[in-house]
Every structure is written in structure tokens, then in C-alpha cells.
Amino acid sequence: MKQEAKSATGAPTTLWDRTRQLASQEILETALRLFTEQGYDETTIAQIAREAGVSQRTLFRYFGTKEDLLGDGQDRFGQVLMDTISEQPADAGVWESLRAGVAAVLALHDSREHALERFRLLHNTASLRAGWLEKRLRFQENLLPLVETRMDAATGNEGAKVRAVIATAFACLDAASMTWVANDGKGEIMDLYDECLAAVRG
Amino acid sequence: MKQEAKSATGAPTTLWDRTRQLASQEILETALRLFTEQGYDETTIAQIAREAGVSQRTLFRYFGTKEDLLGDGQDRFGQVLMDTISEQPADAGVWESLRAGVAAVLALHDSREHALERFRLLHNTASLRAGWLEKRLRFQENLLPLVETRMDAATGNEGAKVRAVIATAFACLDAASMTWVANDGKGEIMDLYDECLAAVRG
DNA sequence: GCCTATCTGACAGCGACTGCCAAGTGTGAT
DNA sequence: ATCACACTTGGCAGTCGCTGTCAGATAGGC
Structure with a gap:
């Protein structure tokens, strides 16, 4: 044996x-x-x-x-995020790199229904939302040094701008996934994400 | 009663x-x-x-x-936020209105040291951060109808864009306050906020 | 002074979570 | 096959946040 x-x-x-x-x-x-x-x-x-x-x-x-x-790959998210972003070509901009990271994380879900079920549970349970947001904030902090290299120099204020850019990307992901759930999984999350980002940066 | x-x-x-x-x-x-x-x-x-x-x-x-x-005025925040934004002139843009709301909330703090102490505790305690983020998300949802009227028409997707814009404003507030705490209360939070928003909206 | 409305403290209990200890089970070496 | 060891498991007690309940104290109006 x-x-x-x-x-x-x-x-x-x-x-x-x-x-x-x-x-x-x-x-x-x-x-x-x-x-x-x-x-x-x-x-x-x-x-x-x-x-x-x-x-x-x-x-x-x-x-x-x-x-x-709930999160089988709770920590995997953070890892995939960091890996994907650091693997982006050097000439890729901040926003494209972050977009690639977001897409990679979303691609981790097994199936569409699985993801929808998960997201629905997440967005409808206050305690889960809180935990998720907190965990995500930690991811954001971990991304700081990685993203900083891709931003215009002269940060000055302790990376406030870097934090803001990262947080904005996730904010758009939030808005996109919430809307996706509200629409019962209709359409692509990444399309919504792009729409959101466009609305913000327009 | x-x-x-x-x-x-x-x-x-x-x-x-x-x-x-x-x-x-x-x-x-x-x-x-x-x-x-x-x-x-x-x-x-x-x-x-x-x-x-x-x-x-x-x-x-x-x-x-x-x-x-911790939050004496936990719920007061949400109220002040809504009131301030709804009181903005009709021709004020979304971003200006949100900025005014953020400023009003920040002005609620008694003293600078009091605020710094509070923020420091908040940013250094995971459970508190989680609770705060969750509560804030609820504020954001409440703001949806108020802000929607100030945005370009044709929202289409269930207000995904509106959510994104609001969430971005708060993301900048987050980045600003975190940096403010990291700098031991040096400078003005609103200045940091403006910097953050400028970095995002390039 | 009395009755009622309100407030208070103590007790028991729930649910998430942890430390500890005894018992069971696979594994590698003899 | 056997033995010692590593690993795993389950039960028990206990902590902490939080809630329901209930008897007793206290302020208010009459």
C-alpha cells in the first residue's frame, strides 16, 4: 500500500x-x-x-x-493578484495592470453560477461584506510597492496617490460586481468594470 | 416614548x-x-x-x-453626508458635491488630536476597519438616488456608474486619511483628498 | 403616600472561537 | 509483525460579545 x-x-x-x-x-x-x-x-x-x-x-x-x-482560495486571491500585476509588461500603465489583476482574480471562479451564488451571498450578508472589505484592504496595502513603480514619479505624500488609484480600481470592481448580482448575472463583470472606470475617469 | x-x-x-x-x-x-x-x-x-x-x-x-x-456620531455621519450633498446647488457637479459631503463629515470631529486618535485606532484595528467599511458601504448605497440626479443621463446598468463614482470618492477619502495617519496628522486631509482624486482622474 | 413608568443589575444562555488532554490511527523503522 | 512516534481527532471547559428575562430599585405624576 x-x-x-x-x-x-x-x-x-x-x-x-x-x-x-x-x-x-x-x-x-x-x-x-x-x-x-x-x-x-x-x-x-x-x-x-x-x-x-x-x-x-x-x-x-x-x-x-x-x-x-466561503473563500476556498481566500488567500489565493491576493497571491494571484500580486503575481498577475507583477507579470505585466514594464510599459503597461497602472490602470491596465490593475485591470489585468482584476480579470485574473475573476477568472479564478469555477463556473458562472458558482460565482453568482458566492457574490450574492457576499453582498447580502453584512458580516461577510465587512470581512471581505477588510481582507481586500490588506490586499491593497500589499499591492502598494508593486503599483508604485508603474506610476508617475514624485509621489511625495507617502503613496497617498498610489493607495487612491488601487482603491479606485477595487471600488469599480465592487460597483461592477454589485450591479452584476443585481442583474442576476447578466452580462460580463469586466464590461461593467470598464464602464465604471470610464465613468470615474471620464 | x-x-x-x-x-x-x-x-x-x-x-x-x-x-x-x-x-x-x-x-x-x-x-x-x-x-x-x-x-x-x-x-x-x-x-x-x-x-x-x-x-x-x-x-x-x-x-x-x-x-x-467609538462612534458617538456613527449614524450622524450618514445624515450629515446626505444633507450636505442634497443641499448643494443644482448646477454643482457630482465630484464637487461629493467633495462637499466629505468635507462636512470631516468637520464633525471635535479637535485635530481627537480625530487623529480616532483614525489611528480605526486604521490599526482590523475588526474596527471591517465594521467601518461595512457601515460606509451602507452610506454609499443611501447616496445612490441623491447622486444619480447629478450625473449624466443614460445610466443604463442599474446605476453601476453612480456606485463607482461614489465608491471612488470614499476610496480617496480612505487613501487620504490613511496617509494622514501615517504622517501623524501632518497637513490637511482635504488637501490629500484632492491630491488623490487628481491622481485618479488624471 | 401611592401607583405607574422607567431603569438597573444579576443570572442564564447562545454562538464563535481557543486551549488542553486523552484516545485513536497511519507511518516508518526495527 | 511489532513497536515507537507523529499526526489527527473529539470532548470538555472556558472566554468574549451579545440577548432575553426577571426581580428589585428609583423617579414621576397624582
């Missing part, structure tokens, strides 16, 4: 790892189902744990926070 | 009202002191109640939430 086939990711797939991944997936699916069925705030950790067949303690070991049960 | 005279004339309010206000003030001051002394997350409700000389239950009756212990 040794030397199991290694997956393409090169991960040493032990039985533990497989079990872990299975349990993790089960928890995640149960949580998402219950959230969409009865709402985020109305779903307790106890219920998710019970229906997923694990103890609360184990659930919290897999996902440190109730919020983490 | 009786709305006795609450005018600022110092009219003979009832003993209850006076006691209430006194307790409220005591709690507020104790909370702010402890927050700045040892941090927001490190200060428990039990401690504030103890040092303020009231029970936890009473504290929660005065302020429904731990966050409420």
Missing part, C-alpha cells in the same frame, strides 16, 4: 492527506449548501459540523473561521 | 435624562481611554463596565455594540 500514485501537483499523497482533503471538501460543500439554503447568519457551526460528520473542534482546525468556509 | 424637550438650551430635563447622559458619557470616556491605552481587542466589555461603574447589561443597553463605543 505504499508508493501511491502522486498527483500532478507533486504532493506526496499519503492516506492522511487524502482523508484530510476529503473531509475538507465535505465540510466546504455542506457549509456552502446550508449557507445558500438558510443564510449565513442563520447557519451555526454546530449544524455544519453535525451534517458534515465531524466535531466542531475539527471543523475549526480545518477552517479557522466561519468566514473561511 | 415621550419626547421631552431635548433642546440644547439646557432646559430642565428630568433627573433620569441627566443621569442617563452622565452614565453614557462616563462609559464613553472610559472606553476610549482603555482602547487607546491597551488596544481595542485587548479591552473587554467587562473591564469597561467595571471601571465605568455599571453592569455589563446596562452598558449594552446604552450602546448596543462594542463598536458603538
Whole structure:
């Protein structure tokens, strides 16, 4: 029973790892189902744990926070964002680079419906919105040095302008995704994003 | 339910009202002191109640939430914002109107040091940031109809552009206030705001 | 002085979350 | 196969923010 086939990711797939991944997936699916069925705030950790067949303690070991049960790739977002932007050609402007980053993050979603479900939950739950905005703000701070190199020199004021530009890009993403959800997923988010940015910079 | 005279004339309010206000003030001051002394997350409700000389239950009756212990005028912000913007002359542009609203909100702070202390606490505490961003998002949604009238017609997409413009203004306020705090309160926030907006709208 | 309206504190309880400890299970070496 | 070790799991108690409830104190009007 040794030397199991290694997956393409090169991960040493032990039985533990497989079990872990299975349990993790089960928890995640149960949580998402219950959230969409009865709402985020109305779903307790106890219920998710019970229906997923694990103890609360184990659930919290897999996902440190109730919020983490939504964003599989919570941290992946930040990474993809940074990677994409830093990979942009040197002569690309700030706005194009940020646009590319936003597009890359949006492309992470599995399917259109999946994304819509996720977004809808996010925009309709105050506590989730708060957590998401906070996390996003941290991403923005991480982007500061990366974006600064692409802006006109003479920043002067501790990168206030850089912060503003980054925050504006995300503000447009917000406006776009909110509108997208309000329209029940009609059209492309990136088109809305472009519209928003045009309205702002027009 | 009786709305006795609450005018600022110092009219003979009832003993209850006076006691209430006194307790409220005591709690507020104790909370702010402890927050700045040892941090927001490190200060428990039990401690504030103890040092303020009231029970936890009473504290929660005065302020429904731990966050409420910071924003005296939490809801006042939203009101001032709306009022100011709606009072702008009809021929004023969107950006000028929003600028006026931002300025009015900033003018609400008692003193410069008070504001700096408040902002510093806000920007250095993740949970507070999250709550603030969420509350602000609600303000933005409330502003939608007000601002829409000042924008070029043919919005089309459910006010995506309007949302984007409003969100951008607040994004600039964010960038400005963060930079202001980073600079230990040097300069004027509104100047930073103007710089930010200029950088965005190039 | 009495009755009512309001306020207060104590207690119990919920939900998210953590630390701790004992028991179970896979893994590698013998 | 066996043994020791690493890892994982579940239960229990406890913290913290927050809410419902209920008895008792206090101010107000009569």
C-alpha cells in the first residue's frame, strides 16, 4: 500500500492527506449548501459540523473561521493578484495592470453560477461584506510597492496617490460586481468594470 | 416614548435624562481611554463596565455594540453626508458635491488630536476597519438616488456608474486619511483628498 | 403616600472561537 | 509483525460579545 500514485501537483499523497482533503471538501460543500439554503447568519457551526460528520473542534482546525468556509482560495486571491500585476509588461500603465489583476482574480471562479451564488451571498450578508472589505484592504496595502513603480514619479505624500488609484480600481470592481448580482448575472463583470472606470475617469 | 424637550438650551430635563447622559458619557470616556491605552481587542466589555461603574447589561443597553463605543456620531455621519450633498446647488457637479459631503463629515470631529486618535485606532484595528467599511458601504448605497440626479443621463446598468463614482470618492477619502495617519496628522486631509482624486482622474 | 413608568443589575444562555488532554490511527523503522 | 512516534481527532471547559428575562430599585405624576 505504499508508493501511491502522486498527483500532478507533486504532493506526496499519503492516506492522511487524502482523508484530510476529503473531509475538507465535505465540510466546504455542506457549509456552502446550508449557507445558500438558510443564510449565513442563520447557519451555526454546530449544524455544519453535525451534517458534515465531524466535531466542531475539527471543523475549526480545518477552517479557522466561519468566514473561511466561503473563500476556498481566500488567500489565493491576493497571491494571484500580486503575481498577475507583477507579470505585466514594464510599459503597461497602472490602470491596465490593475485591470489585468482584476480579470485574473475573476477568472479564478469555477463556473458562472458558482460565482453568482458566492457574490450574492457576499453582498447580502453584512458580516461577510465587512470581512471581505477588510481582507481586500490588506490586499491593497500589499499591492502598494508593486503599483508604485508603474506610476508617475514624485509621489511625495507617502503613496497617498498610489493607495487612491488601487482603491479606485477595487471600488469599480465592487460597483461592477454589485450591479452584476443585481442583474442576476447578466452580462460580463469586466464590461461593467470598464464602464465604471470610464465613468470615474471620464 | 415621550419626547421631552431635548433642546440644547439646557432646559430642565428630568433627573433620569441627566443621569442617563452622565452614565453614557462616563462609559464613553472610559472606553476610549482603555482602547487607546491597551488596544481595542485587548479591552473587554467587562473591564469597561467595571471601571465605568455599571453592569455589563446596562452598558449594552446604552450602546448596543462594542463598536458603538467609538462612534458617538456613527449614524450622524450618514445624515450629515446626505444633507450636505442634497443641499448643494443644482448646477454643482457630482465630484464637487461629493467633495462637499466629505468635507462636512470631516468637520464633525471635535479637535485635530481627537480625530487623529480616532483614525489611528480605526486604521490599526482590523475588526474596527471591517465594521467601518461595512457601515460606509451602507452610506454609499443611501447616496445612490441623491447622486444619480447629478450625473449624466443614460445610466443604463442599474446605476453601476453612480456606485463607482461614489465608491471612488470614499476610496480617496480612505487613501487620504490613511496617509494622514501615517504622517501623524501632518497637513490637511482635504488637501490629500484632492491630491488623490487628481491622481485618479488624471 | 401611592401607583405607574422607567431603569438597573444579576443570572442564564447562545454562538464563535481557543486551549488542553486523552484516545485513536497511519507511518516508518526495527 | 511489532513497536515507537507523529499526526489527527473529539470532548470538555472556558472566554468574549451579545440577548432575553426577571426581580428589585428609583423617579414621576397624582
